[in-house]
Amino acid sequence: MNKMILGMLALVLVAVSVKAQQADAKAAAKALAAYNLDPHASKERLKEAVAAILPDPGGEDVADPKYYILKGEILNTLASQIVVVKQTGLGSLEELPQVDGVAVKAFNAYATAVEKHAQVINSPRYFLQDAMKGLREAQGLLYNFGIYAFEAQDYGSAYLNFSSGLAAHEILKKEGQESVLDDALALMDQKYLTALAALNNNMTEAARPLFEELYKASYDNAAVYEALYSINGSGGEGNLEEAYQYLKAGREKYPGEASLLFAEINHFLKLNRLDELIDRLKMAINSEPENLTLYITLGGVYDNLYQRESAAGNSNLASNYFDGALNYYNQSLEKDPNNFDALYSTGTLYYNRAANITIELTEMSEDFSTAGMAKYKAREAEVFAAFDQALPYFQKAESINPNSVETLIALKEIYARKNEPETSNALNERLENVRGGGLNETSFFNGF
Known part of the structure; x- marks a missing residue:
C-alpha cells in the first residue's frame, strides 16, 4: 500500500514538473516573440525569455525536442545580439542578458533536440529541420565567440567554441544537411584554430590529433610543424629526435619561415649539437640583422666550441673558435x-x-x-x-x-x-x- 502511494505521489510530481516546464516554455516563447517584433525597444523581453528557459526547470531532463529548439533559438538570438554590439559598437553588452558560454549552450540545446527527436516516436520531421537550421546559425556564432575568446587569451573558451563548431558540422553531415564548413579549406581552418586554442590552453592530447590530421592533409601553415614538434618533443632527448622529423619537414617546406628556424636553433641547443647551430644562427642573423640575441647566441656557440677544443688540446682550432666568439660578441656591442x-x-x-x-x-x-x-x-x-x-x-x-x-x-x-x-x-x-x-x-x- 505504501509503495502504491509513493508511486502515485511520484506521478503527481512528474505531472507538476511537466506543467511547470510547459508554462516556462510558453512564457519564454511569448517573450521571444515580443522581442523579435521590436529588438531595440524590448530588451527586457529577451531577458525574460532567457530567464524562463535557463536553466531547465528543476534541472530535470525534458523529453520534448521542441523545448530544446526554443532554448537554442533564444540563446542564438542573444549570441547574435552580442556579435552585433561587438562588431558595430552600437548598444551596450550590459543591457543584454548575461549568459556564460552562450554560443556553446545554444549548440548544446540544438544537439540535444536532435537526440530527443531520434528518441521520441513519431516526432515531427520539421523539429529536425528546425534543429538543423539552428545548428547552422550556431556555427557562425561559435566561430565569432571563439575568435573573441582567443583574442582575449581565454584559450579554454576559444577551444570550446571552435570544437563545438566542428561538432555541429558532424551532426549536420550525419543528417545529410549543408554546413558552413562544407568547404574543405574552411573545415581545415576551423580545425587549425581549434588545435591552436587547445595547445595554448595546455590541452596537448586534444590538440595532437587535429594537428596530425592537418599535417597529413598538407595544410598550408608552418605553425602546424612547429606545434607537432612541440607536442611530440616534450618527453626528453629521445622524443626530441623523433619530434625533429616534423621540424625538418617544416624547414624543407618553409625554408624562409623564421619561427621554424628559431625552433630548430633551440632544438640543437637542447641537444648541445653546437656544430650544427652555426649555419642556422648565421641564417637567422641574415633574416633578423638587428636581433642582438642571435649574435650573442652565436658567440656563445663559438665560445663553447673553443672550450671543447681547448680541453682536447687542439690549440689552432680552439683559437679559431675563440676569434669567432669574440667577433660576434663585438658585433652585438657595436649595435648596443x-x-x-x-x-x-x-x-x-x-x-x-x-x-x-x-x-x-x-x-x-x-x-x-x-x-x-x-x-x-x-x-x-x-x-x-x-x-x-x-x-x-x-x-x-x-x-x-x-x-x-x-x-x-x-x-x-x-x-x-x-x-x-x-x-x-x-x-x-x-x-x-x-x-x-x-x-x-x-x-x-x-x-x-
Missing part, C-alpha cells in the same frame, strides 16, 4: 655598447682563456730549467693579460647590473689575482649581500 649579456659574455670569454692557460701553468711548473722557467713566465704574462682584457667588460657589466652574482664573482677573483685585496674584499662584501637576499642600490663601478 650597453648590452649586459654581450658585456658579460665577452668578459667571460677572456676570463676562461685565462683559466685555460692557468691549467697549462700547473703542468709547466714542474720544469725548473731556464728554458722552462722562461716559458712559464711568458704564459703567466698571458694569463694576466687575459684577465686585464676581461676586466673592463665585467666592470661595465657591473655598472649596468650591480646585483649579478656571476659578474661580482669574476671581478672579485680578478682583483685578487691582481693583488688588490681591498678592492677584492669590497666586491666580496657586495657579493655576499646579494647572496643573502639583499640588493646593491648603486654599482661599485658607477659611471664606468
Whole structure:
C-alpha cells in the first residue's frame, strides 16, 4: 500500500514538473516573440525569455525536442545580439542578458533536440529541420565567440567554441544537411584554430590529433610543424629526435619561415649539437640583422666550441673558435655598447682563456730549467693579460647590473689575482649581500 502511494505521489510530481516546464516554455516563447517584433525597444523581453528557459526547470531532463529548439533559438538570438554590439559598437553588452558560454549552450540545446527527436516516436520531421537550421546559425556564432575568446587569451573558451563548431558540422553531415564548413579549406581552418586554442590552453592530447590530421592533409601553415614538434618533443632527448622529423619537414617546406628556424636553433641547443647551430644562427642573423640575441647566441656557440677544443688540446682550432666568439660578441656591442649579456659574455670569454692557460701553468711548473722557467713566465704574462682584457667588460657589466652574482664573482677573483685585496674584499662584501637576499642600490663601478 505504501509503495502504491509513493508511486502515485511520484506521478503527481512528474505531472507538476511537466506543467511547470510547459508554462516556462510558453512564457519564454511569448517573450521571444515580443522581442523579435521590436529588438531595440524590448530588451527586457529577451531577458525574460532567457530567464524562463535557463536553466531547465528543476534541472530535470525534458523529453520534448521542441523545448530544446526554443532554448537554442533564444540563446542564438542573444549570441547574435552580442556579435552585433561587438562588431558595430552600437548598444551596450550590459543591457543584454548575461549568459556564460552562450554560443556553446545554444549548440548544446540544438544537439540535444536532435537526440530527443531520434528518441521520441513519431516526432515531427520539421523539429529536425528546425534543429538543423539552428545548428547552422550556431556555427557562425561559435566561430565569432571563439575568435573573441582567443583574442582575449581565454584559450579554454576559444577551444570550446571552435570544437563545438566542428561538432555541429558532424551532426549536420550525419543528417545529410549543408554546413558552413562544407568547404574543405574552411573545415581545415576551423580545425587549425581549434588545435591552436587547445595547445595554448595546455590541452596537448586534444590538440595532437587535429594537428596530425592537418599535417597529413598538407595544410598550408608552418605553425602546424612547429606545434607537432612541440607536442611530440616534450618527453626528453629521445622524443626530441623523433619530434625533429616534423621540424625538418617544416624547414624543407618553409625554408624562409623564421619561427621554424628559431625552433630548430633551440632544438640543437637542447641537444648541445653546437656544430650544427652555426649555419642556422648565421641564417637567422641574415633574416633578423638587428636581433642582438642571435649574435650573442652565436658567440656563445663559438665560445663553447673553443672550450671543447681547448680541453682536447687542439690549440689552432680552439683559437679559431675563440676569434669567432669574440667577433660576434663585438658585433652585438657595436649595435648596443650597453648590452649586459654581450658585456658579460665577452668578459667571460677572456676570463676562461685565462683559466685555460692557468691549467697549462700547473703542468709547466714542474720544469725548473731556464728554458722552462722562461716559458712559464711568458704564459703567466698571458694569463694576466687575459684577465686585464676581461676586466673592463665585467666592470661595465657591473655598472649596468650591480646585483649579478656571476659578474661580482669574476671581478672579485680578478682583483685578487691582481693583488688588490681591498678592492677584492669590497666586491666580496657586495657579493655576499646579494647572496643573502639583499640588493646593491648603486654599482661599485658607477659611471664606468
